[in-house]
Amino acid sequence: MTKFRWLILFGPLVLFIGLVGFLLKGLGSDPTELNSALIDEPVPQFEVSDLYDTEVTYDQSVLHEGPLLLNVWATWCPTCRAEHEFLNELASRGIPIVGLNYKDDSREKAVNWLNTLGDPYTVNLFDPQGEVAFEFGVYGAPETYFIDHNGVIRYRHVGDVNERNWSNQLQGIYQQLLEEAE
Amino acid sequence: MIRSLLVTVAAVFVLISAASAENENSYKFDNEQQRATYQQLTKELRCPKCQNQNIADSNAPLAEDMRDRSYQMLKEGKSREEIIQFMVARYGDFVHYQPPFTTATSILWWGPLLIVVIGIGVAIGLTRKKKAAVELTPQERERLQQLRKSGDE
Numbered sequence: 001m002t003k004f005r006w007l008i009l010f011g012p013l014v015l016f017i018g019l020v021g022f023l024l025k026g027l028g029s030d031p032t033e034l035n036s037a038l039i040d041e042p043v044p045q046f047e048v049s050d051l052y053d054t055e056v057t058y059d060q061s062v063l064h065e066g067p068l069l070l071n072v073w074a075t076w077c078p079t080c081r082a083e084h085e086f087l088n089e090l091a092s093r094g095i096p097i098v099g100l101n102y103k104d105d106s107r108e109k110a111v112n113w114l115n116t117l118g119d120p121y122t123v124n125l126f127d128p129q130g131e132v133a134f135e136f137g138v139y140g141a142p143e144t145y146f147i148d149h150n151g152v153i154r155y156r157h158v159g160d161v162n163e164r165n166w167s168n169q170l171q172g173i174y175q176q177l178l179e180e181a182e
Numbered sequence: 183m184i185r186s187l188l189v190t191v192a193a194v195f196v197l198i199s200a201a202s203a204e205n206e207n208s209y210k211f212d213n214e215q216q217r218a219t220y221q222q223l224t225k226e227l228r229c230p231k232c233q234n235q236n237i238a239d240s241n242a243p244l245a246e247d248m249r250d251r252s253y254q255m256l257k258e259g260k261s262r263e264e265i266i267q268f269m270v271a272r273y274g275d276f277v278h279y280q281p282p283f284t285t286a287t288s289i290l291w292w293g294p295l296l297i298v299v300i301g302i303g304v305a306i307g308l309t310r311k312k313k314a315a316v317e318l319t320p321q322e323r324e325r326l327q328q329l330r331k332s333g334d335e
């Protein structure tokens with residue numbers, strides 16, 4: 001009976017502390033950040049034209065030469081403007097980034113953006129209707145997908161990539177993909 | 183004053199309903215059944231961008247794309263389940279207002295039941311303890327009597 005008494009006395013306290021911990025964790029997390037449904041899935045099939053030259057088309061095989069990043073962007077997206085310089089920086093460090101131009105106002109605007117701000121992308125995919133993005137489950141811009149050497153999606157980052165989250169988290173993910181590829 | 187306010191409110195309502203009717207009418211359905219399935223689907227699919235709205239209510243471009251896709255797939259003869267699976271495969275369980283039963287969601291289903299069971303258990307335990315405390319052995323009763331007597335004197 002005395003054993004049970006301790007349980008009855010302290011059980012609720014332990015439960016309460018557990019609940020507080022659980023809810024505190026919920027406070028710190030961003031509810032708009034969704035886990036991708038495609039984690040550990042191969043990149044979906046698609047066919048899409050080049051942003052500069054619509055005669056040139058690509059399919060999913062451009063994402064098979066990983067590890068690489070797939071960055072979803074558009075000129076109407078202010079956060080994309082904010083992260084652009086850092087993408088240039090990443091590209092200069094030799095990290096391959098494939099750009100997916102997502103439902104942009106016009107092709108000219110997008111090309112103009114890359115001409116003035118610099119083009120960090122190894123390949124530029126042009127997706128005016130958002131069909132390729134739909135296959136990836138894109139729900140906003142910018143989004144950055146980490147794709148490994150087998151063409152499997154391993155991570156999705158929602159929001160801008162910057163110096164802080166790159167060194168805190170994203171670089172580690174990319175490094176791991178590099179190590180796996182060796 | 184009140185009348186003009188009422189007129190304005192009525193006008194706004196008419197405009198809103200006209201706008202939504204126009205939206206619906208831009209889709210041509212093969213039959214009423216298909217229209218009903220479409221309306222049900224857009225009510226139970228959740229917009230990933232504006233998270234507390236279904237895709238029927240949301241004006242986000244993504245919700246529009248999802249409505250278009252649902253419509254196209256219905257026209258291609260896809261069933262309601264096929265369309266839901268298609269969306270879930272791309273946007274995750276989040277996109278459907280009826281989440282599937284998994285280990286992670288099981289707590290939502292069994293949690294309340296578990297709490298009720300614990301509550302009943304505690305209630306039974308407490309009442310039993312009280313009863314046990316009230317019942318005295320014959321010896322104890324005698325002692326109690328004696329104490330009372332000595333108290334009277």
